Amino acid sequence: MNLSESSTAIPFLSILIFAPLAAAAIALVLCDERQVRWWTLLATASIGAFSLFLLGGFDASTAEFQFVEHREWIPHLGMHYTLGIDGISLLLVLLTTLITPFCVIASWTSVKLRSREFMICLLIMQTAMTGVFTALDFVLFFIFWEAMLIPMSILIGVWGGSGRAYAAMKFFIYTMAGSVLLIVAIIALRLDTGTFSIPALMDQPYDRNFQLWIFAAFFISFAIKVPMFPFHTWLPAAHVEAPTAGSVLLASILLKMGAYGFLRFCLPITPLATIHFAHAILWLSVAAIIYGGLTALAQSDLKKIVAYSSVAHMGFATLGIFSLVQNGTIGGALVMINHGVTTGALFIAVGIVYERLHTRDLARAAGLGKQMPVFAFFLGMFCLSSLAFPGTNTFIGEFLVLAGAFEGSLILGLAIIPGIVVAAAYNLRILQRVAYGGTNNPDHSSVSDLGLREILLLTPFLVFILWIGLQPGPFIGLMEASIQNILDIIARAAETAAPIPS
Amino acid sequence: MPDAQSSILVAFLPEWILLLGVLALFGVTLGTQRVRTARYVSLATAAALALASVATCGAEAILFDGAYRVDAFSQWLKLVFALGYLSCIVIGHNLKDIRADIRPEYFFLLATSVTGFVLLASSVDLITLVVALELSSFPLFLLIAMRREAHGQRSQMESAVKYMMFGIAASGIMLFGMGYLYGLTGTTSLPLLVERLQPLMHTPLAITGLVLTLAAFFYKLAVFPFHFWTPDVYQGASNETTAIIASLPKVAAVLLILRFAGTANPGDHSLALVFAALAVGSMFYGNLLALAQTDFKRLLGFSAVAHAGYTILGVVALEEAGFTASLYYVTGYLFMVLACFTVITRVSRDGANLPIIALAGLHKRSPLLAGTLLVGVFSLAGIPPFVGFMGKFSLLTSALQQGFLWLVLLAVLNTVIAVYYYLRVVHAAFLAEPPADADTSPIHLDPAARVLCILLIAVIIGLGTVPGLFLDTIANSLSSLFPLS
Structure with missing residues (x-):
């Protein structure tokens, strides 16, 4: 792929990456915290609006990287400042830019202490997250990937719940440990090919053994980030202790980075290793779906339920990606987006409960629906989406994944079915308890229903849930070409590697 | 030739300034009412030295019959x-902690020691080099x-x-080795x-x-097993002295x-193995012992041993890219460690x-210090976008390039071990609740310290994200320094 020509005059992606950083610098000098809040909201909302221009200029018919920016960066070490997006990253970039303003709104009243630093952390996070999805130089990618750990652990560690210090440290060490091997893989690839350029690394005839090692290094790093069973143990701790905005960012964006890593690096750079390991990863995904579901069913803490449901949902995403058939991989990519919308919404909903009751205990939240009918409506829709009810976004994604799984093997497809049933069980359990409860519900008479801010906060999530659910075509259309391209690379690699029949 | 004379005078400008500063400081020590004056003279000398170094950056000269380049x-x-x-x-x-x-x-004495370091940078003769080295070391003992x-x-x-005994013993061994080298080459x-x-x-x-x-x-670099002085000296010396010992000599040593x-040929296996063994020993020893420390300075002492190990990684390759990486890394290390010591002294x-644990609640007492x-x-810890990451990255690249995969894997394993104790420091400053009897009053920073904090942050991020100019200069000069076969 030719990166030397810049396809746009305005550096859209650079603006998207560095605008939050500039906004953070301004937030540093604003005088009071009220101003900081409004400024952050204004900045993130304008960045979100600006990012929509990407949609206008994006050509979905090609798998080429677009909005490419390519400059010298550190010539001595052979690094370039290269940015660009394709169909896979476009949606994730938009998800990032659009969800951050809602994180600001969600923390409007819940973060009282040091809200200036909180907002600055959010803005730095946005820079790093956008950078991860747009970087086309491997070192640049890694810098964004790792730099994110600092603001995220501070978000968890300073503004989190009672076990926040432990959760923040665990999150940091776990993710950092995963990514040190990634750096070795990056250097090894560079020494083999002489470049850090991600597009140039794809679809190269590497030695099969070399691919297996590179894949293993990639896999550990991305599997921890996803997180795949059995690398998931940092996730419940981090999710439960993080403030609402932190949980939303974790669930909606950070977990996507692992799956994005699989799609962007594992599949196209190490196709032979992908085929080699796909079977094992598929079964790990099934394990994640069933384990995540069953564990969610056993929790009494609302946030933990949603956290473990994340493990299950991301199991669907990896299952789809590694099914290596068109339906499945597209489904997997769509599940990523869906999970970002639905789980983000669920975490905000849990945050709303927590703000009112100061507990996330399911039993204490029982019967809230009586005092909060509007909230119960939203929660109901989100739960239906989470259990993949037809007409909602998750249904489309998981249906495609299932179709892909059955295409691969019947046993695999059948093995997922209990996971789907469990998903219905734990989601309906939340809904039943919170909306109706039993005869001995705690007294909620002093609890007020959603205010205007909260309704405005939740409505866009609902819109997207129904929009993707009822008309998934445009969303799938955006990424179809890019995913097809990846699958073609794998097919080509398999063909050339196949033993020649004598 | 007056032209050549004047250009030589210009090329020697930083040293002139430093010598003048040292003389002036000597004068100050003789008078009364002296501390503030001494501080201002030192600041002026340091600032002038920095400016003079920048001003003479384009100069090329060989002085004193080839002993000084x-x-x-x-x-x-x-x-x-x-x-x-200056920092x-x-x-x-x-x-406050000096008599x-x-x-x-x-x-x-500090100015004298710095004179030694500055002379070291240009010494290309064994005799000059030894004189400069001792000139830099002896004031530190005091x-x-x-x-x-x-x-x-x-x-x-x-x-x-301890520092002196180890230092003198090391000097003796060095002179012994230099004797061999002189005997072999006659120069x-x-x-x-x-x-x-x-x-x-x-x-x-x-x-x-x-x-x-x-x-x-x-x-000097505190490489295992030459490190035994490190933790004790770090702990026994006053905070400001430790800051000096932890920073300047490391750069000089590298x-x-x-x-x-x-001198070694690339691919010289026996030397590469010696370096590799030293690197592995330093990394593991430093990192594992740092895990158990409760005193911040002692922790930095053991971490210095570990960082010496990382720095040696670049030397293992015995070629230019690795040398550049080592020098780049240790320069970055200087600023990181100074950032830590700024916080310690304040x-x-x-x-x-x-x-x-005394760092608890720092982010409330002084956000700037906590940020630094x-x-x-x-x-x-080697997290991007800071210089520690880019430095480690270039070190690992150079080592892997020479096929030292096992060494690289051990190094990244050490990075993970190290994260834990660095996180403990961050944990104390940001997450931990201060103990009941702890001082929780806000810390008022003097303006100079405030500026220093901001500059150190800027340099650590700047060297980590846009080191292009710095790396190119080092690489170009190194290749002219060693006519590698």
Whole structure:
């Protein structure tokens, strides 16, 4: 792929990456915290609006990287400042830019202490997250990937719940440990090919053994980030202790980075290793779906339920990606987006409960629906989406994944079915308890229903849930070409590697 | 030739300034009312030294019959030393933990030591080099002993004696090794020595001479097993002195190691193995022992051993990219460690050593200090976008390029181990609740410290994200330094 020509005059992606950083610098000098809040909201909302221009200029018919920016960066070490997006990253970039303003709104009243630093952390996070999805130089990618750990652990560690210090440290060490091997893989690839350029690394005839090692290094790093069973143990701790905005960012964006890593690096750079390991990863995904579901069913803490449901949902995403058939991989990519919308919404909903009751205990939240009918409506829709009810976004994604799984093997497809049933069980359990409860519900008479801010906060999530659910075509259309391209690379690699029949 | 004369005078400008500064400081120590004056003279000297190094960056000259070389490489290093010197003065502030009657002498000795470092950057003759090295070391021995006595314990004396004994022993071994090198080549001029030694590098005698010479520099850098002084000296010396010992000598040591390691042929396995063993030993020893520390300075002492190990990774490759990486890394390390010591001296009450737990609640007491600590510590841990990451990255690249995969894997394993104790520091500063009896009053920073914090943060991020110019200069000068076959 030719990166030397810049396809746009305005550096859209650079603006998207560095605008939050500039906004953070301004937030540093604003005088009071009220101003900081409004400024952050204004900045993130304008960045979100600006990012929509990407949609206008994006050509979905090609798998080429677009909005490419390519400059010298550190010539001595052979690094370039290269940015660009394709169909896979476009949606994730938009998800990032659009969800951050809602994180600001969600923390409007819940973060009282040091809200200036909180907002600055959010803005730095946005820079790093956008950078991860747009970087086309491997070192640049890694810098964004790792730099994110600092603001995220501070978000968890300073503004989190009672076990926040432990959760923040665990999150940091776990993710950092995963990514040190990634750096070795990056250097090894560079020494083999002489470049850090991600597009140039794809679809190269590497030695099969070399691919297996590179894949293993990639896999550990991305599997921890996803997180795949059995690398998931940092996730419940981090999710439960993080403030609402932190949980939303974790669930909606950070977990996507692992799956994005699989799609962007594992599949196209190490196709032979992908085929080699796909079977094992598929079964790990099934394990994640069933384990995540069953564990969610056993929790009494609302946030933990949603956290473990994340493990299950991301199991669907990896299952789809590694099914290596068109339906499945597209489904997997769509599940990523869906999970970002639905789980983000669920975490905000849990945050709303927590703000009112100061507990996330399911039993204490029982019967809230009586005092909060509007909230119960939203929660109901989100739960239906989470259990993949037809007409909602998750249904489309998981249906495609299932179709892909059955295409691969019947046993695999059948093995997922209990996971789907469990998903219905734990989601309906939340809904039943919170909306109706039993005869001995705690007294909620002093609890007020959603205010205007909260309704405005939740409505866009609902819109997207129904929009993707009822008309998934445009969303799938955006990424179809890019995913097809990846699958073609794998097919080509398999063909050339196949033993020649004598 | 008046032209050549004047250009030589210009090329020697940084040293002139420093000598003038040292003389002025000596004058100040004789008078009364001296501490403030000494501080201002030091600040002015350091600032002028930095400016002069930048101004003479384009100069190329060979002075004193080939014993002293001024080029872009040496001037960059002088700039680094000048910035380190400037930071150390600001970090020391009013030297609250030094005996009150000898504070001006402290500034005088510090300037003398810096003169030694600056001379080292340009020395290309064994004799000049030894003189410069000793000139930089001896004042440091005294600086350690100048700490106030606390509770009748003379731990500062113990540290000073330890540092001195180890230092003198190391110097002796170095001179012994240099004797071999001289005997083999018949010259003390480094460029000539390098040229004549290269064909002899397969002989055991040449390797022995080289390794013995390097031992002194390993001692300065605190490479395992030459590190035994490190934790005790870090703990026994006053905070401001430790800041000096932890920063400037490390850069000088790497510079010297590179000067001599350049004699070896790339792919020399016996030397590469020696370096690799030292690197592995340092990394594991430093990191594992740092895990158990509760005193921040002692922790930094063990982490210094580990960082010496990382730095040696670049030397293992025995080629230019690796040398550049080592020098780049240690320059970054200078600033990271100074960032940590800025915090230590400001948080510590009346100059006492700082337990990690005393950092609790720092982000409420002084957000700027907490931010500086965060940047410094995460950079030490090797997290992007700070210089610690980019430095480690270039080190690992150079080692892997030479096929040392096992070494690279051990290094990244060490990075993970190290994250834990660095996180403990961050944990204390940001997450931990201060103990009931702890001081939670806001810390008021003097303007100079405020500026220093911001500059250190900027340099650590800047060197980590846009090191292009710096790396190119080092790489170009290194290739002219060693005519590698």
